[in-house]
Amino acid sequence: MPRNRQDQTKQAKRDEILAAASSLFLTEGYDGASMGKIAAAAGLTPNTLYWYFRDKDELFVAVADLYLARLLQQHATVAEKPLARQLVWLVDSLRPVRHLVATVHARVARSSRIEQWHSGFHRQMETLFEDQLTIEVPEARRAAETAVVTFAIEGAVTHDLDADATTSLCHSLARRLAAG
Amino acid sequence: MPRNRQDQTKQAKRDEILAAASSLFLTEGYDGASMGKIAAAAGLTPNTLYWYFRDKDELFVAVADLYLARLLQQHATVAEKPLARQLVWLVDSLRPVRHLVATVHARVARSSRIEQWHSGFHRQMETLFEDQLTIEVPEARRAAETAVVTFAIEGAVTHDLDADATTSLCHSLARRLAAG
DNA sequence: ACCTGAACACCGTTCAAGT
């Protein structure tokens, strides 16, 4: 049953598709979440998705953007806590979207759309960590230090560490940033 | 022109397929390297690949195994150098196979074959780094420390850092392992 | 403006059939 015959705004229908895509990308991954499944979950035919999104990667990026915005917004609630706690929070927040993280890395070479999103994401993370660097860390090392933190966080998210290993890793990273 | 009519051993033909697959996986990635392309590069029809390999993931793992064996073997040539140098060497060695690394992470949830290979790979890396830990590092932290190194290396490989950033990151990691 | 049915060029994989 098609719905959008003016009883829904375009944005509302778009959000419905986004919700369907979001849930399927998380549970089934990029390959598992076919355009057919996503369309069905939104009560549409596959080809109709192309009215709202240029291609699958654009749909994927829209979903990723949604989570990134939510993440940065929620970060405010922990921004004042010690760095180690923030990192644990970050890992816990990203763990549910680990399929998205893996997909970004797998497709970054094939889709310029995803490539763009990816570098934006890393810029966000770097500024987030740079702000917390102790002043003593020499300029030349900053990039390397923040890179280590970002990569380690990504690793912790995509490789399932248990809770103990995660906190241990986060404290180790925080110690490093504080010590320089 | 089909070839294997007893003028080639099964192993030889298998190696030919592996060579074709290897080159295509590196240049085109997992998705780009279709069974059709791989078969064509080996002078076969796609379905014939299934005589030698159970499915695409088994073929992929065979390729990954090849590179891992080569890596561990060549590591002997740098095993005596300082840790930072070893890490730079490791990143440089893995960079050409970055597509493989990304694929492993993207498919680890969907293929048990790859999942198995992946945990084997990390076991290898961990023992490799643990051997180089200073004795002072407390038992409880070891797992976290080696995890940080592994993840940071993986990150450096899959996110293109320039040469300066790479050496800087590797020295930072080495400093960490030595300092505890 | 929004949505569909039908089609296109691909996938990975299976299987009966050939040598």
Place this chain on the structure above:
DNA sequence: ACCTGAACACCGTTCAAGT
């Protein structure tokens, strides 16, 4: 034992056609 042709159930995507 090795290899193929033909088929199957899918993909993502395009496009002319409907309302």
